[in-house]
Amino acid sequence: MNFQSIPGQERAKRLLQNGLRADKLSHAYIFAGPHGSGRKEIARAFVGALFCSRNVDEACGECLECRKLAHGNHPDLTWVEPDGASIKIDQIRGLQQQFAYRSSSGGTKVYVLNEADRMTVQAANSLLKFLEEPQTPSIAILITENGQALLPTIQSRAQWVPFLPLPPEQMKPPLLAEGLPEELVHVAVHLASGLEAARKLIQINWFAETRNVMIQLMKDLASKQPFAVSVQQKVMKSEVADHLDTLFDMIMLWYKDMIHVSFGRKSSIVYIDQADWLAKQAFTRDADGWVRCMERAVEARKRLRSNANAQLVLEQFLIGVK
Template sequence: MSFQSITGQERVKRMLQNSLRTDKVSHAYIFTGAPGTGRRAMARAFAQAIYCKVLPDDACGECLDCRKVEHGNHPDLHWIVPDGASIKIDQIRELQKQFAYRASASNIKMYILEDADKLTVQAANSLLKFLEEPTSQVVAVLITDNGQALLPTIRSRSQWIPFLPMGRSSMKELLLQEGHPPVLVQAAVNLAAGPEAARELIQGNGFAELRNLVIQLARESLSRLPSAMLTAQQKLAKGEFSEQLPRFMDMLILWLKDMVQLKLGSREELIYTDQLDWMSQQALSYSMEHWIACLEQAVETQKRLRSHANPQLALEHILMRLKGV
């Protein structure tokens, strides 16, 4: 994987490639940003570029070292992920033990920590000592959704590399070029911070079905509320989509935003573009206050579900609000 194969994050690429060209690679980096912005792919591309024997500031993808990084068996690269819910001190101790040995021909050892904000206090303190006193030439990459959750002393000893969400229009254009269904692309780019995450959503299990379920429940709530209640119970509260209830709420909120837009008389940047006929009629049948109240209720329901509210009751409240009961 080369830098050029990663879509977006041009500023990050320039920073890392410039450090390689000028031989000023830092001993530690924090790759921080939302999931799906390409942090993991960038860390792998950076590792390949560091070890590549052919190109000075990128990965050729063909040399032995590039292939070893790609296949996860380069002897000087260590990739650490949480053991259960956290990264534990034993994992950091094992890393330090591995790094006590000499590096191979590259003379550089590298480690990548995924979900670095999940370090236990003991592991974080052990890592800090390792950052302060590396036993050899070491490069660290800490990947995190929330860089502020790391110890201030770790942050101060690392170069901060922010990964910014990709613009929706750019994401949409890219995903459409790849041949993904437009109606799914439109929803995914509004729920994901980067093309990688949007692609995972579209290709993931049940995304199209969840979108259809939003449409079905919205239709039923506005015309046959008892039927909507039954559908919600069978499919969402206790059924096949119960694990995907948070994603359903995300998509319902997108639908409600469309209804507010339609009530305002705007058809720009709508998500459910294939449902405009009936949605437009329903949008005009209720007041703006109604749609805003529904949107607020949906956001509140989302919060309550995160706090382990009863799914059936939470869904019934939002569906009744849609009907105006």
Template sequence: MSFNDIPGQTTAKRMLQNSLRRGKVSHAYIFSGPVGTGRKAMAFALAQAIYCKESEDDACGECLECRKVLHGNHPDIHLVEPDGATIKIDQIRTLQKEFAYKATASATKIYILVQAERMTTQAANSLLKFLEEPSSSVVAILITENGHALLPTIQSRAQWVSFTPMPRRDMMAALQQEGLPLTLIRPAVHLAAGLGAARELATASWFAEMRNVVLQLAKETYTRFPQAFMTIQQKLTKSELAEHLPTFYDLLTLWLKDMVQLCLLRREHLVYPDHSDWMEPLARTRDVREWIRLTGQAVELQKRLRSNANPQLLLERTMIAIQGGVICIR
């Protein structure tokens, strides 16, 4: 995989390629940023560039070393992911045993720790021993959503590479070129930090169904309120969508933000413009401050869902809260 195959992340690519050109690859990196920003892909792109026999600062994709990385069978790359909820000390000890041996196919061994912030304290302290005594023949890449969650001593011994969300406009343009429906692209790019994650949402059948349910419930709340409770039971809590309830709140929050925009007569950046025929008159029945308050309330209710609140009761309470707003004073 070439660095050019990863969309965006220009600063991260420049930093890594400069290190490759100067022959000063760090013994440890922290790839920190949101899910979907290409951190894991960048880790393997760096590994491929390090091993590549033809290119100085990227992977040619054709040499034997590049093909080994691409096919996932390079003997000197070791991937560590959480075993259950955490990365355990035994997993780090296994790596430490590998440290004692020289690389078999190349001059460098590379270790990639996915969700590194989920290391137990014992595992993190065990890893710290390697970071305190770096070997020129070993490169560690720690992938994390929040590098600040790692031990300060680990942070100080690794080079930080920040990953930022890809601009929505760029993601929308790329997904439109792929022929995906705009009705799904719009909410997907608001919920995803990178192109891959947005594509995964926009192509998922459950995501399309959840979007429809959110809009149906929003409309029923104001037109056929009792029916909304039946919809919650039939299409959310008693269906396969039940495992995606956090996304329900994400999509509902986007709808409420659309209502704020419509109340302010701003139509250019709506997430659900295909439903503006009934949303716009409804938006004007309330003061913009009420829509803003409801948006904040939806976010708070989502937090309670994450705290294991009863989903059915929480969803019903959400619809009651949205239905019981104040009359617009405009």
């Protein structure tokens, strides 16, 4: 994997490639940003460029070092994942033992801590000593969604590389080129931070089901008939009940679509297969009315995060917007 093959994150790429070209690299980096935004992919591209024996700022993919990385058996790279719920002190101690020996090529060794904010306090303190007094030339890459959760002393000893969510319009073309369903792609790119995360969402069965249920709920709410409690009960008895946070995220996009249609921005709508129905309903409320509906969805989402009763949250939201 190389930088060129990864969409977006131009700032992160530029920062790392400039360091490679100038041969001015930090001994530790914090790759901080939302899940699925390409942090792991950029880490692999950076390690590839660092080890490549032909190029300076981009992995060639053909030299011996690149082939070792591609096969997952490069002796100078160690990738650490959480052991259960956390990265434990024994894992950091094991890392220190591995790095007590020099690189096989006499160069720099690299270790990557994925989900580094999940280190135990003991592990973090042990890592801090390792960062301050490395026994061999080494580079650390700490991948995290929340860099502020790391020890302040670790934060101050590493260079931050910020990662931002990819714009939806940048994610759509490659996902559509893969043959993924267009109606799911349009929703996923607004809920995910990057290609990897969007792709995973689309491929999970409950995601399509949640979208269908949400549309059914919204149409039922818009009808002049009394709201069907059976629809709500159906939601709570289905797999969707475990993903009400995503349901409310989809509802917010639905109301945004109503606003887009109200202002003649039909090209911006997310639920493309519902365009005709949206066009008929968008003018049943003014823009302020749709904004208030969105605010109710946001509030319901917050209550879910506070561990409020899920069924009660859904009930109160549906009554409120009806």
